Each structure stands twice: as structure tokens, then as C-alpha cells.
Amino acid sequence: MIRFNQPGLVGPEIDYLAKAVSDGHTSSSGPFSDRASAILCEALGVPDVALTTSCTDALELTAMLLDLGPDDTVIVPSFTFTSTALAFARQGARIRFADIEPRTLGIDPNHVAELIDDSVRAVVVVHYAGVPCDLDGIQAVLARHPNIEVIEDNAHGLFATHRGQPLGTFGRFATLSFHETKNFICGEGGALIVNDEADISRVHTLIDKGTNRREFLLGNVDKYSWRDTGSSFGLSDLLAAYLVAQLEGAEEILRKRAAVTDRYMRALTPFSERLGLQLPHVPEHGTSAHHMLYVLLPTNEARNAVLRTMKARGVQATFHYVPLHSSEAGRRFSDSHHACPVTDDVSGRLLRLPYYNDLTPSDQDYVVEVFIDAASTAV
Template sequence: MTRYAIPFTRPHRTGREAALVGDALGGDHWRGDGPYTARASALLSSLVGGGRVLLTTSCTHALELSALLLGVGPGDEVIVPSFTFVSTASAFALRGARIVFADVDPRTLCLDPADVARKATPRTRAVVVVHYAGVAADLDGLAAAGGTAALVEDNAHSLLGAWRGRPLGSFGTMATQSFHDTKNLSCGEGGALVLNDPALHERAEILREKGTNRARFFRGEVDKYTWVDLGSSYLPSDILAAILVAQLERADATQTARHHAWARYHAELAPWAERHGVQRPHVPVPAAHAAHIYWLRVRDLATRQALIGHLAAAGIQATFHYQPLHLSEVGRKAGGQPGDCPVSELVADTLVRLPLYTDLGDADIDRVLAAVTSFTP
């Protein structure tokens, strides 16, 4: 694999991880739901508007838990953006739901409420929204578009983003987080389910603990625990939660650094982008973004590949992103056809993501800016 002077992404070390992991290892609670899980859950809850947080082993597992909790099954339809990661759709497909792919807005690359409204039917049980690149989807439009369907926020990109001053992750019946090492805050692999409806708390706890009421037993609420529902094992070890505590405690500093890089790209690439008709991210007025991804959109696939190659020659790793799910092997078997989600299809071919990580210094940013602006699209 090519080594780049400036990689696309790197996990950030706050400097506290090793001490907290050492402390966790020194104790006797290595399994899930120990003291570090409690600390990480409380810290995360305060960042997403106060919902109940259950840490999971990944965002994928949090999405699977959402599907179980909503009781989605055969005969139900779930609307997801075509331009997203596989798990947004597969978690619901695994339960037998029919996945309905909706297109994205060409400015924000988030679910287009008009297409959701067109595709919603009385069978639509859930609409899953992704706040792509950390920029909020049109949550006002989506509230009306999905009818009575539950809104699930796949908040993998957008922890610490907001819409009308309210944190992302607080709008859906539930929201899911990712702490994969490409995300702003990470514990290697990890995730969380945020529950914004207290009526779901008890069942969520049971499904996450193999379908047992073990959590109630440990709280002394029942004298033995037993199998009460159909669930699985979604608990991360408390050792991983210790890494997450270190990351969550320094979330402000992480976000400040990422916003600095994002803002420099945005301001300093503006004249070049305007001259060459290159599209840059659009942050709608009600939104505050989370500085997760900085993207550019060029004319066509050949230009996109040429830009990635030009940056690679300068030692800079830039990458494309999602391929439309309705045209994936599974999407086509479910009836997906070219032209079903035209914006997603176009964006898949024309989008480039620039390096963006917490430790990207000003000299690195200068180098990326010089390389991009020396390219003629």
C-alpha cells in the first residue's frame, strides 16, 4: 500500500487513553457496563441532548438494535438514502424489511424530503436519515415527509452537529453513533444507541443483553435473570469504554482543530472552486456542522480520478466515497435501476474527500491547498 505524507485520516490520541485503559485493566470489571461505560454514556448523553445512551460494539450494531426495537419485519418498508454506508440499510434488511432508496439533496448530500414524501407509503415504518459529512439533513422537511414513520438518525458523521441550535442525535426516536477510528471521536471500533423515547429504555436494555433482563438483576430489581425477549450481545468491553472517556472528555479540543482545518479549506479553496465550477459543501442556515468530512465535487468521473491522482503524486491521500446502494448487487436484486436516485449516482462519480483529521497541522493544510489549486479541473 502506498504511504502518503498526508494520509486521508488518522486517529487522534488525546494523551489520556493509555492511563485510563491502564486503570480499567487494573480493575476487575473488564466486561461491558462497568464504570467507564457509565462515564462514557453520561458524557455522550450530554452531547446529544440528554437521551439515554447505550454503548454498543459499533454503529452497525446500534442500527441493528434500532431495527429490533422498532419491531421492523417482513411487509414493512424502510426509507434510507441511496448515498450512505451499507449498514444504514442492511440493519433493516436483516429483519426482512423492504428497503426503499431515496435520493439526496444535491447541495447537502443528505436525504431529500421531497423524494421521501414521494416514496413513503402506509407501510413505511421508518425513515433513516444520515447527516452526511456532519451537516444536518433538512429536519423540518423530513418531519413532514415521512408521515407516521419513526425517524432514526444515523448520526455516525455528525456528533456535535446541530439543527436550529439543537444537537443532532436528539431528533429521531433513536439515533446511532459510530466510534470507528475514522470518526471524529473513536475507540477503534465502537458505537452507541441514543434513545429519545423513555418508553423504549427497558426493552433496549434487554435486547442489548442477549434478550435477558440481566440489567434489572444487577440493579437488584429482580432476584434472578432470565430470557425474556429476542436480542443479541451488543456490549463493548469497559476497556474500550475507557478509551472513549478519554476521547469524549477532549471533544471540544478535537472539534476546534477539525473546524480549523475545515474552515481553512472552505475559505481558501473558494476562489479556485468558483473559477472552475467545483462544488464545495453547503451548510444550510439552521445547521451547525460537525467538521467530519471536507468534500469537493468536480465535473465527471475522469476529472475526479485525475484530481485523486494529482494529489497522490503530491503525497496526499484523497478518496471518493459511497457508491449508490440501489445499484449495489443487493440493491439491484431488490429492483434498483440506474436513474432511480440520479443525484446519488452523479455524486458517487464526482465527489472527492480531502484529508481531514484532528492532528492535521497548518503546514499540511497549506500543502493540500497548494496541491488542489495547482490542478485544473
């Protein structure tokens, strides 16, 4: 069986884990967390990156930092993982689902413009598959609404760029995921990118059970106490040690993933017209983080038939997000219902091929052979 995903090691992960254990700092805010944060701050050119136990937690933290409540609305794409919406619903905010646009599968700025009213406090964008969404379009719409925050759920797009600027640096906050299925991993993990220096102090209070423990650790106060709301969001230094190894190997990981993308694209492109396939599109002013390789089949029936055939021939391909706007919880937590026809269409036709750092060229060629055979029969 060629698996859909296979978590990959760069090299020093186990040594770093052993060092965290033997040095004795295994809770959050340890030396490896500082190292991971410093690498990310330097690479992204941002004032702070706070490590969290997941991207979901970083999104929940964002909702707390914005002090959202029942009178506030957050616009979220329907084509995304539940966490993008759940984190804001959990804080009591109302969710309004926007459709995606068909080129990047990111949130559609025109639909966002239609959905904005005085209750909207934030728009959450997702860079699906590590490809920048239409940030120019979003910025143009929000230029007329300076009080609405942009939050980037950048679970897929670490180190991708839009007009030369790293994804994750366009809104007030952005979130990252280091879940084992992502490009850079530590089992379960995430981070909050803080783009405004004025937010740093409160971010650390909310991460650390509502206390000013960071000030205490920095030697600025002689004891710490309860100051604000918050939770226990900090990443264990054991996992941060694993993550540092991955981030230090980021160039190698990205090079391998770019090679996987290139090989798939070269093999699939010649068939796209005949079989009616839509392949990923990277906008002219952007670069991709190479998070995955998806294909849109012409119909839902063809997609499902191809998935079945591939499974029978030992290749684990898969579908992706089920639209949130029509889900049970999506209907419960949204304040109004809006059609998202592109989301419905894409969700029914999208198929993801096996994709990981160490996928071999020969396994990739087999995946393509099986896919093309199956698609030629199904369409």
C-alpha cells in the first residue's frame, strides 16, 4: 500500500528529544521552544511567534485575544477544517461562511464583501494546500473596513509567499500547525504568529493560564499572579525539540516537497485536457509551500470511482474537507445561511494523491499510472 502520508525525520529529532529529557526542561517555555520561536521570527521577519499545542489552540487563543463575544461575527471559508470555525464559535462569536474562488480554493473576496456588516470583527483566510489565497482581493475589500482584523489560518502555508512577503504576516495574527500531517511536524503542535508588538505581552499571559509568568521568568517581577483569561496553550519542550530539528531542516524538507510536486505536475499535465482534470494553480505573484497535490475530477461520481479503484490497487488517495456551511454544527453556529456553490462543487470533485517528503519517484510513478488508468475509465 502506498500511504497517503508518512511523517518524515530530518535527522537530529531523537537526539534533540534526548537532550530535552536529560537537561530536564520538558514543560513549555523551555530552551527548544525559544530556539523554534527564534527560527520562525527570523525567517518570517515578525516580532514574536508563540508555540502552542496545536493550530486549533492558536486559533482559540486568537479568538480570546480579540475578546470576541455573541455580538461579533467572524467570516470563515466554508471549505476548511473545522478548527478554523470552531475556535471562534467556542468563544461565542457567530460564524458567517464565505465561499471559495475556484483558482486557489481560498476564500472569495467578492463573497466576503457581500457578507460584511457592522457586526463583523474578523475575516479568517486559509491558504489551501500552501498556495496563497487572493490576498490582494481581501486587502482591497478590507481597505474599506479598517476595524475588521485579518487572521491567517496558515496551517498549510509556512514559508510560502505572496508578492515576496511570507504568508502568516498579512494579518494581526496567524496560526501554524505542526501536526504529523503537515510539512513541519512534532506530532501535535502549533504556533501563533504575532505581527503587532503591542499584542506580545497579552499573548503570553493568555498562553500561560492567564498569568504574568513570562515576566517572572524574565526577572521583571518577583512573583507571578492571575491577570487575565487564558488557558494552558504552551507546547511541551519535548515536542519543541522535535520541531527544532524539523525547522533547521526546512530547506531540505521544502526541496523534497517541491520535487514531489514537480514530478506529479509533469506527469499529470499532459492528461489534464483529455480527462478534464483541474490541477493546482499558484498565482503569478505567489510561491507555494508544497503542502499537497490535489486534482479536481470532472464529476463527483468520477472522483468517487477513482478513489475506489486506487484503493483496490494499493494507493491511498483521499478526499478532503466536507463543506462546513451545511454541516450540523456549521448550521448551528452560523448566524445566517448563504449558498457556497464553489465549495460544494470542489468538495465533491477533489482528490488528494499520496504526498510526503520521502515519497520515492518510482512510487510516485505508480500512483500516477493507477490514477490515470482509473480516471480514463471513470470519466
